[in-house]
Amino acid sequence: MAHPTQLRFQDVASPVMEELLHFHDHALMILFLISTLVLYIIIGMVSTKLTNKYIFDSQDMEIVWTILPAVILVLIALPSLRILYLMDEINDPHLTIKAMRHQCYWCYEYTDYEDLGIDSNMIPTQDLTAGQFRLLETEHRKVVPIDSPVRVLVSAEDVLHSWAVPSLGLNMDAVPGRVKHTAFIASRPGVFYGQCSEICGANHCFMPIVVVAVPLEHFESWSSLMLEDA
Structure with missing residues (x-):
């Protein structure tokens, strides 16, 4: 049961909900890392005169910026598919x-x-x-x-x-x-x-x-x- 001013989920009462809660924390941590990285790059672009040389014209940065989203999608998709499988129909319900x-x-x-x-x-x-x-x-x-x-x-x-x-x-x-x-x-x-x-x-x-x-x-x-x- 939820209570006043509660910010998180209700108390877990099933294995599937426990997995969903772990997936929520997992995705939230990935979101936090992405936000931190983007904020760091924005601050670097604003505060340095070498932005064009080391960021805008950097081949290494373009490679990382292409591969990193693909890795993030895999890190999100694998646990998500696992939970979808766990939530599938029980073959022999009591x-x-x-x-x-x-x-x-x-x-x-x-x-x-x-x-x-x-x-x-x-x-x-x-x-x-x-x-x-x-x-x-x-x-x-x-x-x-x-x-x-x-x-x-x-x-x-x-x-x-x-x-x-x-x-x-x-x-x-x-x-x-x-x-x-x-x-x-x-x-x-x-x-x-x-x-x-x-x-x-x-x-x-x-x-x-x-x-x-x-x-x-x-x-x-x-x-x-x-x-x-x-």
């Missing part, structure tokens, strides 16, 4: 959940269970209890087991939406008439909040997503209780 977006709520269907499904509506501000977050809490939370590959099938009933949970490194568009998939592994127990990241209508800011990651035995107890009440 759990598959279909997330269908309606105009005012998310509907989650646990496809591995015959009658297990929940509607996740936002809790109105006047109904919140102490400790709950405004515009982020839902009546029913999506519960998943930790350390288990989970596949999420995302779609929408009306317009374009997005199923996004920053702590888990998830952001998948929900497209009407299409089923898209994403996957994640929750690496620690916790409650993780997200919101629709598409400007999809008047109620765009009232589309919270809450994922609760619990140990496997607690998930089994929760699913058994939900099936009994169904």
Whole structure:
């Protein structure tokens, strides 16, 4: 969960998000080195009378200025492709959940269970209890087991939406008439909040997503209780 005046990412809760955070720091360091080099050259061009001889007419500088960007692109592309591969579909997920977006709520269907499904509506501000977050809490939370590959099938009933949970490194568009998939592994127990990241209508800011990651035995107890009440 983000906190006031926070500048960096939310606490990492999945291996993919951890890789994304490392890639962010890696790319940021490359950007810092490029900015430092360009600033150094600009200062040198302004402060010396030998600029034309040693910079503008330098064959060595032209060679470096051509090869260096290619090396930088490789340094960025290789870890980026690795993360894209890690974010690909899990071949053998332990759990598959279909997330269908309606105009005012998310509907989650646990496809591995015959009658297990929940509607996740936002809790109105006047109904919140102490400790709950405004515009982020839902009546029913999506519960998943930790350390288990989970596949999420995302779609929408009306317009374009997005199923996004920053702590888990998830952001998948929900497209009407299409089923898209994403996957994640929750690496620690916790409650993780997200919101629709598409400007999809008047109620765009009232589309919270809450994922609760619990140990496997607690998930089994929760699913058994939900099936009994169904």
